[in-house]
Amino acid sequence: MEILIFFLHGLGYAGLLFLVSAGLTLIFGMMNILNFAHAAMYMLGAYLSYSIMNHFTGQLWISLLICPVALFIIGALVQRFLLRPVHKLGHVHELLMTFGLAYIITELVQWYWGNYPLAVNVDGVLNSTVHVIGLTYPVYRIFIFLCAIVVGTLMALILYKTRLGIIIRAAVNDSEMVNALGVNVPLVFTGVFAFGTALSGFAGVIAAPLLSVFPGMAHEILIDAFVVIVVGGFGSLGGAVVASLIIGLLQSFGVLLIPQLSMALAYLLMVIVLIIKPSGLFGEESL
Amino acid sequence: MKKQGNIFICMSGLILAGALMPVILSQYHLYILTEIIIFSLFAVSYNLLLGYAGLLSFGHALFFGLSGFATALAIIHFPGLTLLSTVLIGLAASIIAGFVIGALLLRHKGSYFALLTLAFSALFYAVAVKWYSVTGGDNGLNIVRPDLNLGFASISVSGLAHFYYLTLIVVGATIIFCWYFTQTAMGKTVLLMRDNEKRMQFLGYNTNFARLILFTFTGALAGLAGSFYALHFEFVSHMAVSINMTTVVLLMTFVGGTKKFWGPILGVFVYIIFQNYLSDLTDRWALIMGFIFVFMVLFVPGGLSEVIVKIQQRLFGKRNDNGVKYIASEEGNL
Numbered sequence: 001m002e003i004l005i006f007f008l009h010g011l012g013y014a015g016l017l018f019l020v021s022a023g024l025t026l027i028f029g030m031m032n033i034l035n036f037a038h039a040a041m042y043m044l045g046a047y048l049s050y051s052i053m054n055h056f057t058g059q060l061w062i063s064l065l066i067c068p069v070a071l072f073i074i075g076a077l078v079q080r081f082l083l084r085p086v087h088k089l090g091h092v093h094e095l096l097m098t099f100g101l102a103y104i105i106t107e108l109v110q111w112y113w114g115n116y117p118l119a120v121n122v123d124g125v126l127n128s129t130v131h132v133i134g135l136t137y138p139v140y141r142i143f144i145f146l147c148a149i150v151v152g153t154l155m156a157l158i159l160y161k162t163r164l165g166i167i168i169r170a171a172v173n174d175s176e177m178v179n180a181l182g183v184n185v186p187l188v189f190t191g192v193f194a195f196g197t198a199l200s201g202f203a204g205v206i207a208a209p210l211l212s213v214f215p216g217m218a219h220e221i222l223i224d225a226f227v228v229i230v231v232g233g234f235g236s237l238g239g240a241v242v243a244s245l246i247i248g249l250l251q252s253f254g255v256l257l258i259p260q261l262s263m264a265l266a267y268l269l270m271v272i273v274l275i276i277k278p279s280g281l282f283g284e285e286s287l
Numbered sequence: 288m289k290k291q292g293n294i295f296i297c298m299s300g301l302i303l304a305g306a307l308m309p310v311i312l313s314q315y316h317l318y319i320l321t322e323i324i325i326f327s328l329f330a331v332s333y334n335l336l337l338g339y340a341g342l343l344s345f346g347h348a349l350f351f352g353l354s355g356f357a358t359a360l361a362i363i364h365f366p367g368l369t370l371l372s373t374v375l376i377g378l379a380a381s382i383i384a385g386f387v388i389g390a391l392l393l394r395h396k397g398s399y400f401a402l403l404t405l406a407f408s409a410l411f412y413a414v415a416v417k418w419y420s421v422t423g424g425d426n427g428l429n430i431v432r433p434d435l436n437l438g439f440a441s442i443s444v445s446g447l448a449h450f451y452y453l454t455l456i457v458v459g460a461t462i463i464f465c466w467y468f469t470q471t472a473m474g475k476t477v478l479l480m481r482d483n484e485k486r487m488q489f490l491g492y493n494t495n496f497a498r499l500i501l502f503t504f505t506g507a508l509a510g511l512a513g514s515f516y517a518l519h520f521e522f523v524s525h526m527a528v529s530i531n532m533t534t535v536v537l538l539m540t541f542v543g544g545t546k547k548f549w550g551p552i553l554g555v556f557v558y559i560i561f562q563n564y565l566s567d568l569t570d571r572w573a574l575i576m577g578f579i580f581v582f583m584v585l586f587v588p589g590g591l592s593e594v595i596v597k598i599q600q601r602l603f604g605k606r607n608d609n610g611v612k613y614i615a616s617e618e619g620n621l
Binding site for chain 1 (some may be wrong): 341343356391392394395397398399401402403405406407409410414415416417530534537541571573574577578580582584585588608
């Protein structure tokens with residue numbers, strides 16, 4: 001029974017990880033930018049949600065609507081006015097830009113919201129527990145996992161079943177050629193970046209009631225999300241799904257089995273994957 | 288050749304000036320100057336990776352902190368050791384780590400490499416935080432500087448001025464050695480590898496091995512800086528292996544500029560002095576640093592050294608020496 005609980009815990013965290021790393025891996029696959037600001041956006045989403053829930057309305061779904069939209073706009077502005085101008089300077093400068101952005105967002109958040117953890121409470125159904133086969137389990141963790149499934153399914157549908165999806169996948173493969181075919185690739189880039197940022201904000205809103213809101217939350221999820229995209233393979237959505245599940249469960253069972261080393265387990269897995277298959281589980285061979 | 292002689296004279300002049308500093312400066316400023324020298328080595332080693340080899344690493348603090356911890360642990364657990372042997376232990380630790388990690392990671396380039404170094408750094412950070420019995424966890428390790436035993440005489444370096452001289456000699460000499468390295472055939476190979484690796488491979492160079500040597504070398508340099516960091520503050524904690532430490536060295540290097548050898552040193556001076564000045568004025572100095580950084584990435588991508596070189600050219604005409612052109616060419620390939 002205990003094992004089942006840890007399994008569910010792992011699934012919950014895996015859902016959260018997927019929401020963050022899906023946007024990250026998409027942005028990476030498309031623009032070849034490792035977006036260091038991604039986790040900072042996640043944190044920003046969580047803090048925005050805190051303010052909305054505590055000072056405006058106690059409803060989680062309002063937060064879930066407003067925050068991703070706000071972050072979509074922020075993401076679009078960042079891509080258009082900060083990342084696009086440095087694109088011509090090369091990858092290092094793009095990386096440094098996202099790095100600086102992450103730094104600034106973290107500092108701003110600490111300035112405005114303070115340096116201490118803040119609790120976000122949900123009420124209603126989400127705050128209750130379910131009783132199944134003799135187990136008591138909080139609904140909220142299951143809700144997170146369901147959200148991840150819904151978002152993941154929607155993303156897969158858009159990517160693989162729509163014309164927009166075809167354009168995005170083509171641009172991931174060869175953006176110059178797609179541009180030459182008459183698609184406004186820079187606009188698609190902005191859209192994908194903004195969408196990824198919004199997804200990250202969405203994850204932040206969902207994470208807030210579970211993990212509470214604190215300045216270190218960006219750093220924690222960033223490293224895990226990076227491990228996910230290394231293990232899953234750079235730019236692969238399917239890889240992100242599988243790797244999120246592996247890392248989530250590994251973290252959860254790691255705490256159960258070897259508490260001191262639970263943090264290091266994920267990195268060890270990453271090192272092993274790197275040695276055996278450097279391109280990641282689902283990555284393409286030619287990098 | 289004349290140019291090299293000039294730089295050598297410049298460096299000797301700087302070191303001579305450095306020798307006079309304990310007389311001129313107050314204790315507080317001497318303390319900061321020692322810190323600046325130590326971080327200069329750290330930044331120079333970082334720039335050998337970033338500016339010369341075109342490898343963006345987010346895990347350079349790993350070697351810095353690892354060596355700091357190794358030195359501190361040696362002092363705590365082997366009380367009889369002399370100062371230099373504890374530094375050597377730190378150095379050995381960072382060399383081994385550099386070789387092993389480099390062998391694992393150097394197949395990857397660009398963003399992949401950056402990400403993987405970050406993950407390794409995170410691994411070491413996790414160990415430093417969790418392995419409480421060895422690393423002291425959140426509390427860190429407090430140490431006392433051992434005496435410097437030269438064989439014929441034992442000198443106490445517990446006083447700041449003495450330690451300052453030791454730092455100036457050892458770290459200063461290492462920085463000069465780094466400059467010399469960039470002038471050697473090996474140093475030039477690194478530059479050419481960055482600009483056109485394929486061609487170097489066709490010419491018969493083993494580029495992967497050369498890169499591994501360079502990675503280990505810069506790791507060792509960062510390790511030396513880390514040892515002195517631990518000795519200078521007489522304290523080391525998980526902050527030394529954290530991402531923040533890499534952020535700091537990255538900011539310093541970038542502010543100074545990656546295209547000149549002396550760029551990062553300038554960056555360290557500006558960063559530390561500016562930080563000390565700002566942190567007296569406001570608690571939000573880190574935010575201001577962040578804005579300056581983003582501003583520089585957008586508008587001054589070459590850093591302060593580029594600005595200075597441009598002003599120099601404006602004032603004295605296009606008197607650009609070969610070395611500069613070499614490094615300044617093709618930065619887009621980074």
